[in-house]
Amino acid sequence: MRFILRRLGFYLIAFWASITLNFLLPRFMPGDPVSRMFARTQGKMQPEQLDALRKLLGVDDRPIWEQYVDYLHNIVTGNMGISISRFPTPVTEVIAGQIGWTLLLGGTALVIAAVLGNLLGILAAWRRGGTIDSALPPILIFIGSFPYFWLAMGALYLFGVILGWAPLRHAFSDGLEPGFSWEFISDVGAHLVLPALTIVLVSVGGWMLGMRNTMIATNSEDYITMAEAKGLRPGRIMFRYAARNAMLPSVTSFGMSLGFVVGGAMLTEVVFAYPGVGYQLLTAVQGLDYPLMQGLFLTITAAVLIANFLVDILYVRLDPRVRSN
């Protein structure tokens, strides 16, 4: 319990840090965003939009600590301001419409990559020097060296443009009514395959190598020799004895890699024009929609922190040593 509370405190501090960063960035950055914004939009902004922007950028006369308290209060109560590019929709509403797609894409890709990578790692370590162990790692390291988005571009070109197997953009076909119909769900699935596949391809190597290296260390433990001496089936030793103990670092990196996957998903979303938060973040940056940008950053951060906290709880369940401390 103490462990959980400590972690919770840590995540709260991390979240507070990102809120503060959000607060300070527009106020202390060199140059003046309001004039930059004016120059770009060439005076086409509504007075209300300007007002929303002023409020966000801290162009008011109150002392800074008062603004800060106000800002914290707003964030905690879920008020992230009003989007400028989609005026007058509140930022939270824009984000709510998009976060589901990112969770779908990132979540699918992450789970598949983690399960597949760990399985391959287990097998590679178990049969050291075997086919999987000697052939796959170099290939996966090489594929993993490619930038996420470039692989996505290549896949889009090959399977989308040339072969025509997969749809080119968006999360579902235009004109299709979202709903729980078979037609819609299969369409969403078809649009998901290619983006998810590129993320899996790039990230599976890291999982595999990590698992392989811990598993090699675990395989030389005495209890494995003991299990073999008892004549247990190899499959049982492999999964119940060796892999189970080698899993712990993988569980930790599952939490850590969430942030990475969000980033990777972001680039992939841009290539496939997939309507998730990453794509929206880029559109917000291009449209100089600072409130939306900040809201998206906070949302993504919060999601990553919450996921990490869940992983911590799982960790306590898995590792008795953490509980006893």
Added chain:
Amino acid sequence: MTTLIEPTVELRKTKPKQGLVHGLFTNTKAMVGATILLIFIALALLAPFLFPGDPSRITDMASLEPSPEHWLGTTAKGQDVLALTVHGSRSSLLVGLTVGFASTFVGILVGLASAYFGKFIDESLSLITNVFLLLPGLPLLVILAAFLPPGLGTVIVVLIITGWAGSARVLRSQALSIRSKDFVAAAVVSGERAGRIMFREILPNMASIVMGTLLGCVIYGIGAQAGLEFLGLGDTSTVSWGNNLFWAGNEGALLTGSWWVFVPSGLCIALVAFALSLINYAVDEVTNPRLRKIKAPKSAAAVVPATAATTPERSVTK
């Protein structure tokens, strides 16, 4: 049988007192990686002589396929893709190396200070490190790049801000284990200054980890720069691999079927990253005996079926 003879030969080669450098020189992975890397550095240095003039000059020879005249074809704006790619290596390698060295340096400072001073300093530095590790990298990059004025300097600064934490954490844990060794305690007792102990006593003993971290940071720098520029958040006026890809996407090279515009730059990023990873894994192998070539595959005899028995031979010949 070759599998049995091979390890003994290797053992004789790696006698003690031959350090990391020698180990790397005899390691195939390291040599392949270093060769690729050197070729790219040479290309980057020779770019102005190989392709004189401004590579991004717009001509009327738009979207040509690869031909003897333009080896890699031309872009929609009539720029020679090969010239763009070779010139692009300058910015990409420069930013990658700068970011790599700078974030490793910050990582060393933070990690050593954490491990050496301990207590409150360690607690607070670790907290900051962990917060930076947890904040999702690319969104943070994007939001920083969006607020700061555009330019190459901004890209470098932003990449260092988001990249140092990983190295700090790794270096701290290594420094911690060295901090508890007797010779460090001896140095403390003999009254050496803190800076001297950190940089002369502790640091040299973690050279291999520092090297691994440095390589990882360079890979990160090159990849993250490319990602940032691909999103159009870099300095779009410079020629770099990321910007080449940004323009390729912008000009619709994908949809018009001009694969030769976006393939080279991505391939170059991947090759450099691959070369660096190869060196990185080689450093791991040389310094961590457990990962070196198999002594006698544990329990392999019991598990590996007859069909798989031929594979070890292939792995030995590489």
